[in-house]
Amino acid sequence: MSIRMELSRILISETRDYQLIELKEIDGERRLPIVIGLFEAAAIERRLKNITIHRPQTHDLLSNVIEDMGGRLDRIVISDLRDDTFFALLVVEQDGRWVEIDSRPSDAIALGITNDIPIYVEEHVLDGTA
Numbered sequence: 001m002s003i004r005m006e007l008s009r010i011l012i013s014e015t016r017d018y019q020l021i022e023l024k025e026i027d028g029e030r031r032l033p034i035v036i037g038l039f040e041a042a043a044i045e046r047r048l049k050n051i052t053i054h055r056p057q058t059h060d061l062l063s064n065v066i067e068d069m070g071g072r073l074d075r076i077v078i079s080d081l082r083d084d085t086f087f088a089l090l091v092v093e094q095d096g097r098w099v100e101i102d103s104r105p106s107d108a109i110a111l112g113i114t115n116d117i118p119i120y121v122e123e124h125v126l127d128g129t130a
Helices: 038-048 058-068 105-115 123-128
Strands: 002-011 019-025 031-036 071-082 085-094 097-103 119-122
Touching (some): 002 038, 002 123, 019 038, 031 038, 031 105, 038 105, 071 097, 071 105, 071 123, 085 105, 097 105, 105 119, 119 123
Parallel strands (some): 071 119
Antiparallel strands (some): 002 019, 002 119, 085 097
8 A cells, every 4th residue: 555645854964975855644644764865865955946957957857758758757656665775666657558667766756846746655665664
């Protein structure tokens, strides 16, 4: 079962090698912290603040590719947690079929945040981090 969540906060520190995003359950109180890299955190922050970059960045490029190939990003699913590593899927609808694309959660969120794409987390992932 997938639980709908939203980006609750992003913590960026330029003095550490890792950053933190936190997802919060929309209809509940559970939270999910995910450690991410500085570049991914900066991309998420830039998209949240609608900061325009003159040339497409990686997440812009992927969004353009999905759209130009007739696809539509439907949702992001944080699908697994193995050996302290989170796994995610981009769920794309293309020509009436569903395509699941393996992704890091940070990249998926950076891609989806601008267009308010829903984020889901599998129940077993939430249970594994309690």
